[in-house]
Structure formats: C-alpha cells, structure tokens
Amino acid sequence: MTTIKPATSERNTFVSQRANSIAPSGIRKFFDLLASIDDVISLGVGEPDYTTPWNIREAAIYSLERGRTMYTSNIGMPELRKELSLHLEQCYGLHYNPDSELLITVGVSEALDLAMRAIINQGDQVLMGAPCYVAYPASVLLSSGEPVMIPTNEANCFELDPMHLESAITPSCKAILSGYPANPTGAVLPRKKMLQIADAARRHNLIVMSDEIYSNLVYGVEHTCFASLPGMQERTILMGGFSKAYAMTGWRIGYAAGPREIISAMTKIHQYTIMCAPTMAQVAAIEALRNGNNSMKEMVADYNRRRQLIVSGLRNIGFSCFEPKGAFYAFPNISITGLSSEIFAEKLLQEERVAVVPGTAFGQCGEGYVRCCYATSVPELEEALVRIKRFVSNHR
Ligand code: PLP
16 A cells, blocks of 8 residues: 655746646656657557547537537536436436536546545545556645555456455545546456445445446446445445547546535536536537437447457467456556566557557556557557567567
8 A cells, every 4th residue: 555645856936836746647748759759559548539429429519500609507407417317317226316416527537626626635545446547646636635545456357455445544534536447457346345345435434436437338247336335325426427438538528426515515616617517518418328328339349349359469469468347448467578667668659659558657556567548440459469569579
C-alpha cells in the first residue's frame, strides 16, 4: 500500500500549491512524443475507433437545426434524466429520482471531480486499487485528499483484494474509489469480492465512488453495479458515461447517480463551474439510451474479436498477458525484454512506430507492463503485432 503525496517538482510561485501537487499525465507526455513521428499505429489513446452511430449524430444535428442551442437545466434535461432513471432501473433494478438523485455531467471526468470535491475534506484518504486510471489519484489530490494505492497484480487477475483493502483502512479514510471494468488492466471485479468490499465500506462507514464507464464492455462475464449490492445504493456514487460504449468521447457527456444530499452538493459545484452539460450532447445521449443498444452491442462484439486477436498475438510473441474481461485494453507483462515500461514504450515508438502506454503512467505497480488499447482496426492490430514481434526479437 502506498500513499501518494503531492508532487514537489515543477514548482512555480505563481501556480497554486494545489496545481503543483499533481504531476502531468503520463499518457499526455507520451503523446507529445508520438505527434512528432509519422506512420504510427496507435494502441495508445483509450477511445473507440468508431464514429458515433448515425442515429445518435442525427438526433443532435436535428436538434441544432431546430435551434436547440441554449443552456439546459443545471442538472440536465428532464427527458434525459427520466430516460436515465428508466435505464438504471432496467439494468440494475435501482430506482433513482430523476429530479434529485441524478446529475448530468461533462463526462465521467466531471462526475469524478465533483464527487471528490463534494465529499473530501483536507487530508481525507481515498482508497483505490492500482494500477488505475490516471485521473483517480489526481482528482483526490486536487480536492486536498490523500490517495491510498492498494497494489493489485497479474497473479490475482488485477482484482482488488478485499483483505488488503481492509488492512489499509485508517480513521482518516473517507471513501473507496472503485473502477471496474478497469483501465488499464481490463480486470472485472467478481461479485463475491465486491460484496466483501461493500461489507467493509458499511462497517467502516465509507462512501464508495464507483466509476462504471466500461459497464457495457464486458466479455463473457457479468458486470455488477456497486450500488445494486445490498445496502449500497445509499452510500455509493455511481458514475457512468457514454464515451466508451456509444463511441461518444468527444461529446463530453456522462452522469452521476447517488444519494440526494450528495447529488445536491455536487450540483452546487457544477452550477458554478460548468452550468450544464452541452445541450446537443444531452440530446444525443437521449437517443443513445433509447435507440443505441444494437449499435453498442455490435461494437462490443467487435471489441471482443479484437481482444482475442491481441491477447493471443501478444502471448505468441512470448509475453505473459492477463486475459482482460472488460474495457478495451490488454496489459501485457513485458519483463522478458528486460526493459522498463517507459523505455519499452519509447523504443517501440521510435524503432517500430507502435504507440503503447507505459504501465507506470497508471502507478508505480504498473512497472513491467504496457497498456495496449485494442479499439483499433483488425489490420492495424495485425500489423502492430508484427512490429512488436520484430521489436522483441531485437531486444531479447
Ligand atoms: N474513467 C475511466 C476509467 C476512463 O478510462 C476514462 C477515459 O479514458 C474516463 C473515466 C473519462 O471518461 P469521460 O470521457 O466520460 O470523461
């Protein structure tokens, strides 16, 4: 277990201690390098290669043609909140009041930031499994909290161990941040472990912030919604979005669902900082919920084929590679090359023009791994595997 302390580098007297407390994203740094090289196959950025399904784009275009260009209610359009409430009821049997327990946000990114700012006081600890999505520790630090990283590993399928979690709980702990299916590992936490974590959260009176942005992207396993576990709806902030499942990353739309007093606190911050999520994106989200299911399922089936291709390709090259059960990332163990994650990623980009993300961008326990996003076309994946194979044979 490690507690992340604010970064001390890059100090500047004009910049706030809060901004100085976070390091630049390890992903961004890498992509600046990528931009300077031609003919790169990118397995780097975590976003679908699909464009948003036509019916969703068309709904937004039509709304613009009709002049729907004003602000909406701060908490989001009533039609969208109603549709979302129905969706959560159908998927998980959870009832959320659309007027007081749902908030439409600028992606899960905003929901995460609001959740932290609404919950965390100075020095409060937030527990999370690592490696994890780059924004998790940063969002805690920006709220003057302390991220506490609980390492997971390949041998345990990158699943957060409830016993480890429990042993890391101190009187300063306020919340558990859970993110399954997981970025960067593709792990999905089995229901049994979630029940144990839920039990610990109840006994220690902790809030669970659950990032379920990849909930629809699961392969042969079931996603369990944290809030649907017995007694958890009242202490869970469920964060979900449209970016990944409906190929809508650029629309910037997501939501938070949770207890009335927490949503109301998050809404206050949202009112002053954001006002409302983009209007046309809200219209598009309504169409996605009403009529996006078939396209989403086709994309997921395609990701599954690509997942099988990349995992078997990486294993054939000689890497040990955990079989991801969700999201769209493979997280191979690159230790056979003897290179660090960062050097591997840099050399692979320079020598073979394949972009992957060093595992260390997701926490120190990502050392020895790289993240490969397989939401890219099959021919590109096949060519990337040929190049990686050549790279490895030159570095063994
Ligand atoms: N949560 C996770 C785990 C992610 O991987 C991402 C994006 O990569 C986000 C949240 C951000 O999602 P959004 O586009 O809804 O802000």
